[in-house]
Amino acid sequence: MNWILNPAAGVSAKHQQQAIARQGQLTKPPGSLGRLEDVAVHLAALQHCDAPKVERMAITIFAADHGVAGAGVSAFPQSVTAQMVQNFAFGGAAISVLAKELGAELQVYNLGTVSKLDALPGVRDCRIAAGTQNLAEQAAMSNEQLQQALTLGSEAIADAGKIDLWLGGEMGIANTTSATALACALLNIEPATLVGPGTGVNPETQIHKARVIETAIALHTPSSSSAVNSNAVNGNTSALACHYLQHLGGFEIAALTGAYIAAAQQGLPVLVDGFICTVAALYARAINPGVSPWLMLSHASAEPGHQQLVAHWDQPPLLQLDMRLGEGSGAAMTIPLLRLACALHNNMATFADASVDGQVES
Numbered sequence: 001m002n003w004i005l006n007p008a009a010g011v012s013a014k015h016q017q018q019a020i021a022r023q024g025q026l027t028k029p030p031g032s033l034g035r036l037e038d039v040a041v042h043l044a045a046l047q048h049c050d051a052p053k054v055e056r057m058a059i060t061i062f063a064a065d066h067g068v069a070g071a072g073v074s075a076f077p078q079s080v081t082a083q084m085v086q087n088f089a090f091g092g093a094a095i096s097v098l099a100k101e102l103g104a105e106l107q108v109y110n111l112g113t114v115s116k117l118d119a120l121p122g123v124r125d126c127r128i129a130a131g132t133q134n135l136a137e138q139a140a141m142s143n144e145q146l147q148q149a150l151t152l153g154s155e156a157i158a159d160a161g162k163i164d165l166w167l168g169g170e171m172g173i174a175n176t177t178s179a180t181a182l183a184c185a186l187l188n189i190e191p192a193t194l195v196g197p198g199t200g201v202n203p204e205t206q207i208h209k210a211r212v213i214e215t216a217i218a219l220h221t222p223s224s225s226s227a228v229n230s231n232a233v234n235g236n237t238s239a240l241a242c243h244y245l246q247h248l249g250g251f252e253i254a255a256l257t258g259a260y261i262a263a264a265q266q267g268l269p270v271l272v273d274g275f276i277c278t279v280a281a282l283y284a285r286a287i288n289p290g291v292s293p294w295l296m297l298s299h300a301s302a303e304p305g306h307q308q309l310v311a312h313w314d315q316p317p318l319l320q321l322d323m324r325l326g327e328g329s330g331a332a333m334t335i336p337l338l339r340l341a342c343a344l345h346n347n348m349a350t351f352a353d354a355s356v357d358g359q360v361e362s
Contacts, residue, residue, distance in 0.1 A: 001146075001147050001150060001242070003154070003262075003265075004150060004238075004258065004261050004287055004288060005238065005287070005288060006265055006288075007265070007288075007290050008261075008264035008265055008288065008290035008291045008293075008294060009264065009265060009266065009267030009294070010267075011045045011046060011293050012044075012045050012046075012048040013045070015044045015045050015047075015048055015049060015050065016041060016042075016044065016045035018044070018050060019040060019041040019044035019045065019050070019052075019345065020041055022050075022345065022350075023037050023040070023041065023345065025350040025351060025352070025358075026344075026345075026348045026349070026350055026351075027348060027349050027350065027351055027353075027354050027356050028348070029359075030359065033341075033344060035318065036337075036340070036341040036344060037341075037345075039296075039318070039337070039338060039341040040052055040341045040342055040344065040345035041345075042293075042296070043269060043338070043341075043342065044345070045293075046267070046269045046293065046294060047164070047269070048267075051342075051345075051346045052342045052345065052346070053164055053342050053346075054164050054165050054335060054338045054339050054342055055164055055339075056162065056163040056164050056165075057102070057104045057105075057163050057164060057165045057166065057167070057335065058104060058105045058106075058107065058160035058161070058163050058166050058167075059095065059099050059104050059105065059106045059107070059166075059167050059168075059169065059328055059332065060106075060107045060108075060109060060156045060160065060166070060167075060168050060169070060259065060328075061088055061095060061106070061107070061108045061109070061168070061169045061170065061171055061327060061328060062108075062109045062111055062152075062153070062156075062168065062169070062170050062171075062251070062252035062255040062256055062259075063081055063084070063085050063088075063108060063109065063110050063111060063112075063113060063170070063171040063172060063252055064081070064110075064111040064112035064113065064128075064131065064132070064172045064175075064250050064251035064252040064255075065078050065081050065112055065113055065114045065130070065131030065132070065172055065173060065174075066078075066131055066132050066135075066140075066172055066173065066174040066175055066177065066178055066250050067131055067132045067133040067134035067135065067140065068132075068134050068135050068136055068140075068174050068177050068178060068212065068216075069131075069173050069174035069177075070134055071134060071136055071177075071212050072205070072208065073174055073177045073198075073201070073205065073208065073209045073212055074173050074174045074176075074177070074198065074201065075198070075200045075201045075205070076173050077173065078114045078131070078173045078174075079114070079115065080173050081113050081114070081171055081172055081173050082113040082114065082115040082117055084171050085108060085110055085113060085117060085120065085123060085171065086117065086120060088106070088108045088122070088123070088171075088327075089108065089120035089121050089122050089123050090120075090121075093327060094325055094327055094329045095169055095327040095328050095329050095332060098329060098332040098333070099332065102332060102335050102336075104332070104335070105160070106122060107122060107124065107156065107159065107160075108120075108122055108123040108124065109123075109124050109126055109152060109156060109252075109255065110123055110124065110125050110126065110127055111126060111127060111128055111149060111152060111251035111252055111255055112127050112128050112129050112130060112131050112132065112251045112252075113127065113130070113131070114130045114131045115130075116130075124159075126152055128141075128145050128148050128149060128152075128251050129141075129145060129251075132178075132249075132250055132251060135177075135178060135181060135216045135220070135247065135248050136212050136213075136215045136216045136219070137219075139220070139246055139247045140178065140246065140247055140248060140249055140250065141246055141249070141251065141254075142246070143246055145246075145251070146242065146245055146246040146249070146254055149251045149252075149254035149255045149258065150254055150255065150257060150258030150261075151258060152255050152258065153168075153254070153255035153256060153257065153258025153259035153260075153261075153262060154258050154259065154261070154262035156168075156255070156259050157259050157262040157263050157266060157268065158262075160268075163268070164269070165268070165269050165270070165271060165335075165338070166259075166263050166268050166269070166270050166271075167270065167271040167272075167273065167298070167328050167331040167332065168256050168259050168260070168270075168273070168277060168280075168328060168331075169273055169277070169326060169327040169328020169329070169331070170252045170253065170256060170273075170276050170277065170280075170326055170327070170328075171252070171326065171327060172250055172251075172252050175250050175252065175253065175276055176196065176198035176275065176276065176303070177198070177209055177212065177213060178248060178249055178250045178253060179250075179253060179275060179276040179279040179280075180194045180195055180196075180209075180213055180279075180305060181213045181216050181217060181248040182244055182245070182248050182249055182253065182279050182283065183279045183282065183305065183308075183309060184213060184217060185217050185220070185221065185244045185248060186237075186240075186241065186244060186282060186283065186286060187282075187308075187309075187312060189308060191209075191210040191211075191213040191214050191217070192207075192210045193305070193308065194304070194305030194308060195209050195210045195213065195304075195305070196275070196303040196304040196305055196324075197303075197324075198303075216247075216248060217248070219247075220243075220244070220247035220248055222240070222243060227239070228240050228243050237286040237287070238286065238287045238288070240286070241283050241286035241287045242287065244283075245257065245283060253276060253279065253280050253283075254280075256276075256277055256280035256281075257280045257281075257283045257284045257287070260272075260280060260281055260284035260291060260294075260295055261284050261287065261288050261291055263291075263294060264284075264288070264290070264291035264293075264294035264295070265291075267294075268294070269294055269296065270294055270295050270296065271296055271298045271331040271334055271335075271338075272295050272296060272297050272298055272331065273298060273299070273326065273327075273328045273329070273330050273331040274298075274299060274301030274303065274306060274323065274324060274325075274326060274330050274331075275301045275303040275305060275306045275309070275324070275326075276326060277326075277328070277331070278297065278301075278306060278309045278310070278313075279309065281295045281297075282309065282312060292314070296315070296318070297310065297313055297315060297316070297317040297318070298317060298318055298319065298330055298331035298333070298334040299317050299318065299319040299320060299321055299323060299330035299331070299333065299334060300316075300317040300319070300320040301323060301324050301330065302322040302323060302324040303324050318334050318337060319333060319334055319337065321333060
């Protein structure tokens, strides 16, 4: 897995400064377009260009089941994961509709549904196993399975081809339990403060879910004398993050983590979806801190714990729509905003172009 430690692509300070200068010349008061200006400047720096664009994009959904579903932490049965993969394939899911409207290619990776599926259009069958193990009782996956999932994430980036932007989504019954356990373990947060309704569980089930997560974290936390923990104390969190991904994660969450790292290494801007994707992005940063500039938070999820995760980021999400669907749907909603930010940056007249008097120096 040494590839996950390779450096991320560089961000162009030259193009960032040129974009900032252009924003100051456009026919508007400085800063009047708010974060749209920041987005355009950031994309120009990431894309190493004067005219940033979001025309060609790809959306990848990673799907997998979780053994912890057997602990009664979800409102839906595991069969729903496979059924939703079929729904993605035939265009009935929210992300399918959004991808079509946006002109984005949609690819689905089946990493581990409990039920094996027949060949489906747009679905790559790469099942690592029939779901993970119950993380409250044993490691969710083996080290070999973790390597497979991370690598499949990187392969999704390679398969996407030459694009301007990539976004990932996930599907997996009980994956909010896995994601919450991962977040709590990495950030040292009490589970009860992060646990949310997920697929719509009632308050009693949320309490039970928090207890299951507490049990899992206690089971899989490395001892204070372990090499993994010692490295983390000294600032090297890569091994600790991989440890928790293996023991508390899901195939789809690990694949997202691998995809985020690979995208940054290849110089591909990424939109990060809601709660589960943000957890994967936090793990990508813990493994390889250099990926941070390439990962843009798209929206603030309605999951109660997402705001706490956002607090560990250096940028606020672009939208707040009270969504908590997953599938990459919130990130997809951000695409028109990015396109408009680029259009304004590229096509507005400057004061000189329009023969308009600029700002008076004080």
